[in-house]
Amino acid sequence: MKKTLIANGTFITMNNAQAVARGYMAVEGTRISYIGEQMPGLKEDYDEVVDGSGKMYLPGLVNTHGHAAMSLLRGYADDLALKVWLEDKMWPIEAKFTERDVRWGSLLSMLEMLKGGTTCFVDMYDKMDEVARAVEESGMRACLTRGMIGFPVEMQAAKLKEAVDFAQNWHGQAEGRITAMMSPHSAYTCPPEFIERVVQAAHDLQLPIHTHMSETLREVKENEQQYGLRPVAHLEKLGVFSRPCLVAHAVHLTDDEIETLQRHDVRVSHNPGSNLKLASGIARVPDLLNYGITVSLGTDSAASNNNLDMFEEIRLAALLHKGVSGDPTAVPAVEALRMGTINGARSILLDDVGILQAGMKADFIGLSLDKPHFQPQTDLLSHLVYSASAQDVEDVWVDGRQVVRGGECLTLDEEKILYEAGKCFERLTS
Amino acid sequence: MKKTLIANGTFITMNNAQAVARGYMAVEGTRISYIGEQMPGLKEDYDEVVDGSGKMYLPGLVNTHGHAAMSLLRGYADDLALKVWLEDKMWPIEAKFTERDVRWGSLLSMLEMLKGGTTCFVDMYDKMDEVARAVEESGMRACLTRGMIGFPVEMQAAKLKEAVDFAQNWHGQAEGRITAMMSPHSAYTCPPEFIERVVQAAHDLQLPIHTHMSETLREVKENEQQYGLRPVAHLEKLGVFSRPCLVAHAVHLTDDEIETLQRHDVRVSHNPGSNLKLASGIARVPDLLNYGITVSLGTDSAASNNNLDMFEEIRLAALLHKGVSGDPTAVPAVEALRMGTINGARSILLDDVGILQAGMKADFIGLSLDKPHFQPQTDLLSHLVYSASAQDVEDVWVDGRQVVRGGECLTLDEEKILYEAGKCFERLTS
Numbered sequence: 001m002k003k004t005l006i007a008n009g010t011f012i013t014m015n016n017a018q019a020v021a022r023g024y025m026a027v028e029g030t031r032i033s034y035i036g037e038q039m040p041g042l043k044e045d046y047d048e049v050v051d052g053s054g055k056m057y058l059p060g061l062v063n064t065h066g067h068a069a070m071s072l073l074r075g076y077a078d079d080l081a082l083k084v085w086l087e088d089k090m091w092p093i094e095a096k097f098t099e100r101d102v103r104w105g106s107l108l109s110m111l112e113m114l115k116g117g118t119t120c121f122v123d124m125y126d127k128m129d130e131v132a133r134a135v136e137e138s139g140m141r142a143c144l145t146r147g148m149i150g151f152p153v154e155m156q157a158a159k160l161k162e163a164v165d166f167a168q169n170w171h172g173q174a175e176g177r178i179t180a181m182m183s184p185h186s187a188y189t190c191p192p193e194f195i196e197r198v199v200q201a202a203h204d205l206q207l208p209i210h211t212h213m214s215e216t217l218r219e220v221k222e223n224e225q226q227y228g229l230r231p232v233a234h235l236e237k238l239g240v241f242s243r244p245c246l247v248a249h250a251v252h253l254t255d256d257e258i259e260t261l262q263r264h265d266v267r268v269s270h271n272p273g274s275n276l277k278l279a280s281g282i283a284r285v286p287d288l289l290n291y292g293i294t295v296s297l298g299t300d301s302a303a304s305n306n307n308l309d310m311f312e313e314i315r316l317a318a319l320l321h322k323g324v325s326g327d328p329t330a331v332p333a334v335e336a337l338r339m340g341t342i343n344g345a346r347s348i349l350l351d352d353v354g355i356l357q358a359g360m361k362a363d364f365i366g367l368s369l370d371k372p373h374f375q376p377q378t379d380l381l382s383h384l385v386y387s388a389s390a391q392d393v394e395d396v397w398v399d400g401r402q403v404v405r406g407g408e409c410l411t412l413d414e415e416k417i418l419y420e421a422g423k424c425f426e427r428l429t430s
Numbered sequence: 431m432k433k434t435l436i437a438n439g440t441f442i443t444m445n446n447a448q449a450v451a452r453g454y455m456a457v458e459g460t461r462i463s464y465i466g467e468q469m470p471g472l473k474e475d476y477d478e479v480v481d482g483s484g485k486m487y488l489p490g491l492v493n494t495h496g497h498a499a500m501s502l503l504r505g506y507a508d509d510l511a512l513k514v515w516l517e518d519k520m521w522p523i524e525a526k527f528t529e530r531d532v533r534w535g536s537l538l539s540m541l542e543m544l545k546g547g548t549t550c551f552v553d554m555y556d557k558m559d560e561v562a563r564a565v566e567e568s569g570m571r572a573c574l575t576r577g578m579i580g581f582p583v584e585m586q587a588a589k590l591k592e593a594v595d596f597a598q599n600w601h602g603q604a605e606g607r608i609t610a611m612m613s614p615h616s617a618y619t620c621p622p623e624f625i626e627r628v629v630q631a632a633h634d635l636q637l638p639i640h641t642h643m644s645e646t647l648r649e650v651k652e653n654e655q656q657y658g659l660r661p662v663a664h665l666e667k668l669g670v671f672s673r674p675c676l677v678a679h680a681v682h683l684t685d686d687e688i689e690t691l692q693r694h695d696v697r698v699s700h701n702p703g704s705n706l707k708l709a710s711g712i713a714r715v716p717d718l719l720n721y722g723i724t725v726s727l728g729t730d731s732a733a734s735n736n737n738l739d740m741f742e743e744i745r746l747a748a749l750l751h752k753g754v755s756g757d758p759t760a761v762p763a764v765e766a767l768r769m770g771t772i773n774g775a776r777s778i779l780l781d782d783v784g785i786l787q788a789g790m791k792a793d794f795i796g797l798s799l800d801k802p803h804f805q806p807q808t809d810l811l812s813h814l815v816y817s818a819s820a821q822d823v824e825d826v827w828v829d830g831r832q833v834v835r836g837g838e839c840l841t842l843d844e845e846k847i848l849y850e851a852g853k854c855f856e857r858l859t860s
Binding site: 075078079085112275277279302305319320322325326328330375378379389391417418424 | 501502504505506508509510511512515538539541542545546647703705706707708709710711712732735736737738739742745748749750752753754755756757758759760762763800802803805806807808809810812813816817819820821822844847848851852854855856
């Protein structure tokens, strides 16, 4: 079992007992074995000793909502309303996506995420075998789910079978780095009976559920018109919350709906960048946090963001709700960083990810402190939240294995991915 | 006169006649002499030929509101209301600032700005000779102004003399890269008679005026209580708008006030990051733009941002107003980039900055396209606005002189600045 020591580093642990630790962190195999001031053992005990001086380390970022393959559509359609963007621009071109497109689009996203400090991501898409294989290659951690749109009705059975097969084949694979969920795409794209069948499958497989919910006002109103219920009550009635559940967006919520989410311990993936760009609105994050709901962060796809920089989402979460509420203490820096790390892990039921602490999985990232925007070295956690970007990340480890070193990805062929992604886009739009 | 050629580049010109140009840009001395598809002359005609393949170039970013020396206070006081932050945290420690602190704090900001693609900035502070000398050294372009707080009253005359002396000594210096303005700090920190004296001085010196205005609701209410007028009418009455005027923030405005600003051609520096962080509110930018007001972007100081990344302000401007208004076409990408470039230049009366075009000043920046978050290469302007960050900037030219090459600042000693800034902060807080 490989033993690595990070020596003389500064560690932003996300562990409430010891928020900032200076000194040493040891990794044995896939897990952190020690973190503290004293050097654990002798240098000779380690296969590798990394000089951590002048660096700050934190848990890898967890991106809890996205569609990786859609990075092929970055910049393809900007500044449009969600319905137009989705129905007139995204869905027609996505219908042309082949396995090849999903592979290279997903790898493009994984490359961007890994280099930017995201070690774990949620992906809801189609042709998920390609995504899972790419996750294996990249060395990332991921929670994957075949997103199912319930139309046309005659395709429902085949899609559900595909989702079940995918979950059975891949849950726990890639040395445990891959887990699975079951995903009706949303209440507005799935008839109620179909959602109920997906819920039943999730029960059978003992898997969590992931879905889009209450992203736009229009969606909420149409749900009321069609089913006589707002989305939260509708999904509750269909049993969606009877499984551990992660909902993406949750922008338009009443107090009653927030209480319902709390009662069922539903997790919320807040996607501030995408919600702003598509003009969907601004989620009630301070209220969700006050209710004790687990709120994490997602980029959504690069087609509506348009990057996968989780530091940007963390900063948006910290800034946006202050400005909107008029309360400068809303979503303090530490809370925003928690949303991007430990809360993300908890949202997808990973109990051993998201904190730098002995016994936890060794998913962590390193940034150099030697930059003008990190000076003076007053409050490093504040600098991470309010001043850092994906481009600051230099080193990344997932499951105890270094996957990015000095800004270079060790697991993926960057040049080839950029080339192939470009070719895919050319073919899709030719 | 040095002649430089950028060959085989992609140029985001901000020139409406030709938004994207591919090919060549020539620089002679301090100005652009050619931009177009054909190579102008022979390689032998140039002192330097830069390989621009795989790069995109755009005008240098213009940061129209800030307090550079305050980068020493980055992370020193977060998540507080403006009044508390200013009166309890900032002002007491700023009172201790020596010339030395202003020098190293300002250089820290200039280093961050230059490396991040900002070629020109507005600075309102104290001990401005230090700032001007640092601008000379850095090679940046800057519009500098001694910010005057009108209390204690017995200091007014000395401060005004200092501001006038500074403007007379420095306006047009550093090969014309430095210009000056006159700055009453704000209506809430300057008695009306003092503002009138500053206005008179601005008339005498033929200089523009820069001031903080309507940043918080509290400020607006107190202005009404104290003077019976909202800040816009108050400043109008005092003659502030009788000079070309740039106001920072302008968050809380009525329709009538927007009309007044339009009538006087008052420019607005929108500071979305700082306004969100201090929970000051969200400026009515789409309305300001509809009225034809020149809106530019500012970071404000790193103490309330907490970085000086103008790409982040550009992106915030493009995202925030969509989400708040519910209109996904609000502040389209090109408009946001205009705010960060040409509008910035116009705000400080620079007619020959902010566009890549023959005859304009050669202030421009280069970014490598070879990054995952710039793929596929669909819409480069969209990528710049929605996906880029300061850390993507590789090369920077100001006034025809290269000041950053491959991410390294050529004019400033980075290591020394980080060290000295750290020492200053230690002394200030010891």
